[in-house]
Amino acid sequence: MAVTTVAQFAAELNRPATTLLEQLQSAGVVKQSAEDVLTEGDKERLLTFLRSAHGTAGAERKKITLTRKSTSEIKQADASGRARTIQVEVRKKRVFVKREEGAGLVEAPSTPTVDDEELRRREEEASRQAELLRRQEEELAEKRRQREEKEQREADEARARQEAAEREAAALAAAAAAAQAPAQEPDARSEPAEPVASAEALATPASAPEAPAKPTARVVKAVDADAAERQRMVDLEKRRKAAEAEAAAIRAMMSAPKKVMVAKKPEEPKAAETAIKGTIHKAAAKPGAPGAAATTAAKPGEKKSIKSEKLSSSWADDAAKKRALKTRGDTTAGSRAGWRAPKGRGRGGDRDQVTSAAMPTEAV
Structure with a gap:
């Protein structure tokens, strides 16, 4: 080296x-x-x-650009019906960017994890809340029962006092009637109706003492208090049920097995279509395809109908050949009936010369 x-x-x-x-x-x-x-x-x-x-x-390279070019041919019919081949060039451009080291690690959005200690603490809090609401309901029910018992006792006492007053008034009326009876005995023979009337007059004011008026304001206040207590009991019951449901949900969450997240499988690419695109020709049907059999086979209850374009045109051609323009008189204008020229060089076609007579004209 x-x-x-x-x-x-x-x-x-x-x-x-x-x-x-x-x-x-x-x-x-x-x-x-x-x-x-x-x-x-x-x-x-x-x-x-x-x-x-x-x-x-x-400054190292972080971006790569790839270009690809493909050429194909398609057949297209022009106005005259002839098939023309067209060259098609497709250019594709793709850019790849280099990711950063930490950019590829994208965390999937997930629900915030809560440990077992936090769940246990929430369950205990919900249980305490439900117990507190239950005790408040019991206290409210006890107060309502005591208030109803007190109102019942007061009503019984008022009824007893009223009955005692009525009995006392009746006794006083009877005593007054008995005291006035001996003094009016001498006059009873001549006027027997007056002592009875006076006794009734004395007994009437004594036997009908005015009953004490009921305190209406107190009754209204009692009704309002009863309605308020009922509403409060309903609210407490709703809150207690919500707390119990929360505690039950937390217990179910703690007892449920933990789920394992599985990555989603990549989708398989779809198969490319084999049909020819960009042409006006209809794709050939497969021999065993159900669509071909359905189109070719006619329905049993449907009448077979054929369009006039599909019929043979021989009849129409024959009729067109036989049809001629209707005219009046000679339309040859002095020419031969045939289109061939006469044979021979003589006479100059005097055979076919036709003279027409002139019509006489009148003087004006």
Whole structure:
């Protein structure tokens, strides 16, 4: 193997040896004189240093352009019906760009992973929330029961007081009637109807004391409170069910087996069509194809119809031959019936000469 020194390498580069030594020193290659030996590694280090110094370190080729040209022929019928061959040239251009080192590693979008500890913490939180809502429902139901019992007791007490007042009024009316009865006995013989009327008059105001009016405002407030409690119980029940459903979903997620992501298989390229494109000719049908049998075979219930263009034209030709222009009189104009010239050189065609008589004209 040939040995290359600093002086020889400088001569190849057409540069002074001192300048090359300075560049080698800057590149980290320690060489003292022009007679020192240079290795391939030293040359690579010098080349890398010079590229980085001149700003061409990343100028390597990152894009490749490929061009492809293909020529084919197609047949096309012109206006006269003759087939013409047309040369078709297709040019394709494709550019390949070199990817960066980290550009090819594209992470597929996936759902954020949650560890088991986080799921367990969420489940416990949902369970505590459901338990708290259940306790609030129980407390609300207990308060409502106590309030209903209190209202029932108050209603019973009011009914008892009303009944006692009615009994007391009835007793007072009876006592007043009994006290007035002995004083009016002498007059009872002459006027028997007045003591009864006076007794009834005395008993009437005493027996019908005015009942205390019910507090309407209190009843309205009780109804509003009942409706508010019902709505609150419905809300608490909804929240409790939602918390229980969340806890159940978290438990199901923790107990479900983990799925393994499988890469999607690449799609197979479709088979190229074998039919000839760009021509006006119809592709030949395959002998065993069902489409050919369907087109050729007629339906059993359909009548066979033939177009007039497909009929033989012999009848039309015969009719055209026999048809002639209808005229009146002699249309030969003195010529022979045939198209052949007469034989012979004499007479000058006097046989065929026809004279026509002139019609007399009248004087005006």
